[in-house]
Amino acid sequence: MEELKELIDQAHYVTFLTGAGVSTPSGIPDYRSKGGLYKREKYDFPPEYMLSHDNLVKHPDIFHQFVVENMYFPDAEPNIIHKKMAEISNEKGVIVTQNVDKLHTKAGAKNVVEFHGNLYDHIHCLKCGKEFDYKEYIKDYRHHEDDGIIRPGTTVLYGEGIDPTNLNDAVKAVENADLIIVAGTSFKVYPFAGLIAYRSPEAKMVAINKENLGLDESVLAITDDAANVFDQL
Template identity: 50%
Template sequence: MGTLKEMLSSSERIVFLTGAGVSVPSGIPDYRSKNGLYTGRKNPEYLLSATCLREEPDVFYAFVRDNMYYPDAKPNAIHEKMAEIERRDGKQVTVVTQNIDGLHGLAGSRNVVEFHGSLYRCHCQKCGATVRAEQYLESDKHAECGGGIIRPDVVLYEEGLPEDAINGALHAVTQADLIVIVGTSFKVSPFCNLTDYRKKGSAVFAVNQELLRLPFPFTMIQDDAVSVFKEL
């Protein structure tokens, strides 16, 4: 097996599996690290649960509005290089991301499977209307239908994953010549199970500051992902 740069050059179908560490260099905190979103909070999973949204919508809204949105964040070298590989080399590239910040799309990636949804798509739970994120950040009450509660289209604790996201991710992984795991501990199911469906002979690389231990042969690049992707 060659280097990551060589494999990217020789592979026609590439899948990037990305996690929160990809967006940290853009100023968006991850969840469980020392300076992550969950640090110092009591039962943070509850604040991002379907129960909290249903029973304490004001508590849910305040937490999401004040802690989850980074509208000024810009794509970094990782997002940009993934999009560039698709544009420059004409590869069939799919990004399957756990991130809900929309930065892969902003960077220009055309085939993005947002496994857990996006903060920048919202809808009213009462009338079903699509609502702009900018409107949601002003109020979670949908005035147009008499005050229905608006929510972002993200997967909360206690909710299942969208079927189209699962199908899109599986289709990409089963076709891939090369799978590159970036910026994730790769421990959260079912995201970490996607590689179980890789085709025979596909190569797997992981780029992460934390050492990953996977139950199959792969190449580990234990380094800062920004530095690695700048060199590709």
């Protein structure tokens, strides 16, 4: 912890790379841990298909049910991790997140790159483009005026590419950092995990996760719950 505090104090530009584990203390389930979304056997198709563009178009009713039951947590509040990251990044850095819950922004972070988009902005009809509030989408995926399918926000689905602006901003965030802190992610999903390829050779790197990510020896690995770590900062 002392080494982490010193690294943050000395850094000029801190880039956080975050995943679902950052939001689990706020009551939002993660994806790949035991009991996570991808480990459930409730549905006929694997979660990767349930959250795919193909499923959205071919089975909009099944897609909608899955997303509403598993992805929307509008009452969730930012936890200590979101708050500390907001404080640090607002002073000297940026947060690049895989999360689609908007909790980093809700915590007051001003410099956030939502790598996979989010569930709440730009919810729109695929046929006419009309936008809807998320509360309307939760009730119904159909746009009855033109029989179009309503799509949940800017979220990147399986089978879709990353928004070029988000990808470019994320790469710049990693390139500019002299300290990179990875937190709450298995770091197995690409292209997100590939972002560290843009890390400067001089940049320090810290990985905070319940399980060791197996990164190279130059990385300071803190095997602990991220909430415990950020509560001590």
